[in-house]
Amino acid sequence: MLDGLMEYGGRDKGPDTAIMTVAFLILMVFLIVDSGSLEESQTQEKVATSEIVPDVLLFSFRIACSIVVFITLTWIAIDKKGSSDFPLYFKERENLPRKVVGPTRLAAFTMCHFALIGVSFGFSGTASLIHITGGAVPEWILVASPILFSASYACAILVTFVVTFRLIPENVKRGFPVKNFFSWYEILMHNGNIVMLGISLFLNGMDVHWHYFAYPVLFGIAYVAWAAVYANFISGVFIYGFLDYRMRGAPLIYMGLLVIIVLSFTVVFVLDRLIEWSIVPAALLTLAMTWGISTVREPVHG
DSSP: OHHHHTSOOSSOOHHHHHHHHHHHHHHHHHHHHHHTTTTOOOOHHHHHOOSSSOHHHHHHHHHHHHHHHHHHHHHHHHOTTOEEEOOEETTTOSBOOEEEOSGGGGGSHHHHHHHHHHHHHHHHHHHHHHHHTTOOOOHHHHHHHHHHHHHHHHHHHHHHHHIIIIIHHHHHHHTOOOGGGGSHHHHIIIIIHHHHHHHHHHHOOOOOOGGGGHHHHHHHHHHHHHHHHIIIIISSEESSGGGOTTSTTHHHHHHHHHHHHHHHHHHHHHHHHHHHHOHHHHHHHHHHHHHHHOOOSOOOOO
């Protein structure tokens, strides 16, 4: 079905896709303003401490994760070997091989969401440090930390799901190499992302409120706008072919991605509520979800 949607019709669907995207952007902004989520902060104890581990250990974990993200993205940007992929070329409207080296590699959603994870851990780690040293955590950090965590975890689930169930199978189907999905940094960003955040979900004291779902949606909207700019004015390619807004099924594809990211957030929300009820079933469900959507070994070609 998706293959049929990823074809070009007699009329490009760019205007339709743009109108739908802008409509959802306006809706999300309205929901954020109406919810007051940018004005209501959680307590310092919820954001900066943990009921499971000592505050120092929580701080160490958060900062370590932030450092891992920084080192990984820096390595990708400066690695002279680069990587190969098969993006959709804007003018040619077909997937062609490409060798990409340098900071432009950070344009992919995988890297963008991983950077969001690093920022999230940086904020919460800063909150823990201030608390440990006896200070008062600024209110803006208390507001931002739960939002960043919720958004980064939802985006991480989306990334892992799409890589496992769309990108890798699609490349295998087309006969494209998938070795690039199994370098150490790709495995870390596609699988280690949900591991780090899954652990953090249990260590955190922060609450995940239902209206936080607007933030990962906004992040997704920001990325599709960036993808259009990247394809039109910077590289001439869509890193993810299904994001070409001109395709016949582009509005439906974008809607499908919206549904997936909302469902991803719903998983985070449900797990957070389940932890409050009983930590054991929550841990088992988190492990099952993490294992079920992860791919750490290259598929064996028959």
